[in-house]
Amino acid sequence: MRSRRIRPYALTGGRTKTRHHLLVETLISVTQYDSSLSESLMPESKSLYEHARNRTSIAELSVALDLPLGVVRVLVSDLAAQGAVFIHPTAYAYQNDPNVLERILDGLKRLPV
Template structure:
């Protein structure tokens, strides 16, 4: 990791917006680990990539790497755009999908009381 003197905005090039909708509970993982990609990444992105070899949430990454959520979101979004990280769908992704909501309702109705 870099010195604590490096400002968070320097890690993201001043960017605060992401290309992907990432909630604190969003889970990510590395679909196919590539050691040469890991070696080529900046230290913060490398640490994130290594941690994501096991499914982990955005919030957990922020705590584990001691980086602000905004920085984690930008770095995750960059890696996802490269195809290095998989972003698992959240409830947000299904909010308007009536088919999924109907399946959930049917499943709830089948639960024993």
């Protein structure tokens, strides 16, 4: 990791917006680990990539690496855009999908009373 003197905005290039909707509970993982990719990443992104070898949440990454949540979101979004990590869908992704809502309703109807 770098010195604590590096400001969070320097790690993200001043960006606060992400390309992906990442909640604190969003899980990420590395589907196919690439050691050469890992070596090419800046230290913070490399740490995120290495931790994501085991499925982990955005919140857990923030705590484990002692990085602000916003920084983790931006860096994870960058890794996902490169295809380095997989973002697992959350309930947010399905909130307006009628097929999912119908399946949930059907499942609830089949529950014993």
